[in-house]
Amino acid sequence: MGAEALRLLVVSTPVGALGSGRGGGVELTLASLVAGLLERGHHLTVLAADGSRLPAGCERARLWSCPGVDQPSWQHQRRDSPVVMPAQALLPRLWQRAVGSQAGFDALINLAYDWLPFWLTPQLHTPLLHLVSMGSVAEVMDAVIADVARWDQRRLAFHTRAQADDFELSEAPVLVGNGFDLEAYGFCAAPEPLLGWVGRIAPEKGLEDAARAAALLGRRLAVWGLVEDPAYAAAVEAAVPAGTVDWRGFLPTSELQAELGRCAALLNTPKWNEAFGNVVVEAMACGVPVVAYRRGGPGELVQPGINGLLVPPDDVPALAAAVADAEGLDRQSCRAWVERTCSRAAFAERLERWLLSALGRSPA
Known part of the structure; x- marks a missing residue:
């Protein structure tokens, strides 16, 4: 010091x-x-x-x-x-x-x-x-x-x-x-064909957009977070084909990072101006590239072509279309960016x- x-x-x-x-x-x-x-x-x-x-x-x-x-x-x-x-x-x-x-x-x-x-x-x-x-x-x-x-x-x-x-x-x-305590986040080089989303289950977090994007791609979306609004969670699930949303619950960091790291990409879809975007960095620390709306803090954290991709806010088709390119990014680059800055x-x-x-x- x-x-x-x-x-x-x-x-x-x-x-x-x-x-x-x-x-x-x-x-x-x-x-x-x-x-x-x-x-x-x-x-x-x-x-x-x-x-x-x-x-x-x-x-x-x-x-x-x-x-x-x-x-x-x-x-x-x-x-x-x-x-x-x-x-x-x-x-x-x-x-x-x-x-x-x-x-x-x-x-x-x-x-x-x-x-x-x-x-x-x-x-x-x-x-x-x-x-x-x-x-x-x-x-x-x-x-x-x-x-x-x-x-x-x-x-x-x-x-x-x-x-x-x-x-x-x-x-x-x-x-x-x-x-972030980066020793708490393990790097995963070989993901599953799984999309991820992390956050409080509440309307301002925009989970419905991520679920719709996953449905457009015919992919499963793992969702981690505290259900703050059960009616909203039920409406999100009802709006997409059965099995699209895979509810994983709220997990402490040690358990979350072990599951999150297996995702091919994280979708980040806030409907408001996020001050930072902790889950974006947590995903990158595990090597997971992020597809996010160009809004608020995540719009500054995601470096297109390095650790993820940005799409226009609230554009679900663009969100879905960007997933393939994000999955092609170097996962080690995601981790390295976090080590340098966060x-x-x-x-x-x-x-x-x-x-x-x-x-x-x-x-x-």
Whole structure:
């Protein structure tokens, strides 16, 4: 490590306990952030929902937990929805603990895409920083993020430029990407004739497009993810020939990568502006090329002809037509691209530069 060790409190998402899968990509980001910064010599405490467990590689961090009711996710609200706080809500309890403990830390890092922590930013004595986890989905969130940017944009970091471009910023954004423990992903050189799709089973993820593309090709589509919307999942399955969708459930990384690596290609079909696209990188780490819509974070991660192909958003025939060319790409090139750009060590170094800049410190 090239910098003085920092005492950091990482406040997790108020949607689900760590390890449940309900927090989506934030859980993976938290694991990479905590493990990577621990490896660089910093001291971390994680504050999360009751029932949470620290991911592998994060065992040296402290874990604090709070009881409470999950916060409604903004990605399932209307753009003009107001801020909602359920009775016995987890979100204010997390931040009551964080605010009360702030004196013991050099900085607080918020991973939740919620109004309250952004609003609190100028109120705290200890610097509160935000790794913004989504693009623009609600007017009230756009406004509070813009307020923080005007007050001190150093407090904000984003995963990709496509995500940052959603917001009203006063200067060039800090982009940190994301990071992965690449030892947890095995390379598979000899796949099966199987297409894959990974994500929460919810409308904004666009599973129906991947299923339709697989049906056009007469191929089986393996689907991994937490079923957030059972009615939507049933409608997707009913719209394609029986046997097209092969439901594999939500799996921890160790099990997911072993199955995902056997896919000939991954289809990525979000209907919204994904902030990053963790599953895209997870597939590439296994050697699986990706066919994705040219939208949001995946549109920056997929390098056409190297690790996958991009097609116009919502164009299912184009999605299906690109599969054959994607399957012909060098799978080792997919893995090599991830090793160059998305390792956990590289992510931690980018995070450290952001933290030190926001705190007005310099590396030793």
